[in-house]
Amino acid sequence: MFNYIKFAIYQLIGFLGTLPKLLKYKNNPDKYTSNEQFDVLKSHALKSLKLVDIDVNILGKEKIPNEPVLFVVNHSSMLDSFILISSVDRPIGCVIADEPIWRNIPILKDWTKLIKCVYINRKNNREGIKSIIQASKNITLGHSMAVFPEGDLTWVKEPNSLVSTFRSGALKIAYKANCPIVPLVIKNSQGIYDGYEPIGKIHSKSIEVEFLDPIYKHIDNTKLKSSILADHIKNKMEDKMLEFNYKEEKSMA
Template structure:
């Protein structure tokens, strides 16, 4: 219970303080390049996410950072739990936005940062919104921003990776950027498997070899989706074996 109190107190308590910096950052935007501004904005979400993970008392390891390419990428990851975003924000130095359900807009301050991070809001009950989110994400990638997407569409809660919805592949093909697959193991152990109580967990993140845009273009959508999903699935199995052998 103490972990939960510490974690959520920081999650919401840090945000009002960060708005001071957010206003300063926005004023600097006209003088900065896309990459410079994204990197500047990334500093606060990364501090926020690092503080959250510290308070869960979890041990997070990440491998494959050397595989990060230059320029915009579409990060494609499996989705275990609610702590996937804080884990990735705290550990990946490359700035990125992500696709989020529209309900997040009702939260205080968080949406203000998400808009500056180039996040895209999706209403999953509205087909038009889903199509617009694809178009918006393609536009942001073409502008030079990186975006993270969870193609399962919902958390697996550690019950095995679900099927990948096809929208992410349309985004990849239309934007012409590489896909950076990510495998995550262990985030569901922080909350989802504990009746929503926050407990320490061992979390492993692995960045896989990027899949170049020309390779994606040569494959049909079904083949490309299978390629990405199988790579992530194989990596998760490897991470699971490593955990078992410890």
């Protein structure tokens, strides 16, 4: 539990330390760039992972197009948001499940608003569509977004899967924004956090993040079903995870 205690204490102290900048950005929104605002959270995420000796090896950053995109990310660990924020090359907003536990965290809730995160109600289709439209608007205005389309942790939904079934409606964000999709595969992250609640055990470990080739299929063919595209992306992610697992097993043999 020592790693978790260190990590939890740093979240409290670290976010309290961001208050002066948060207030400055909120009170003078036109004076500071989105990069300046996002860099505060990126620095916090990097320090949080370093504190518990989680090393992240990043591959494929050169594949990210120089335009707003929708990052599509698999979700194996409660720490994946830290890994995502520490890995991307630009400010992003995240699509977050509209649950009280995430929406009401002091200080963090203000940061999520500042970086244009969007809460999505997964139980109410009408409200869910509104969130998808808002996320797509953020992209058309030049702000990239990220989504975890599994909708829950992989091992919670489908314990024997590398990547669980996508909620394909999440990809509609890219359809409406007419933007590329960049799959981001987080490999080997399941073992870094034991538990499904905010309290758990954190294990020091090396993980790998890989950005895959950008996808334009939905732009080239607007009639392409999002469910078909979702399966295509999921399969690409699983291939990369299998490749990583094979290399790990071979190196240990």
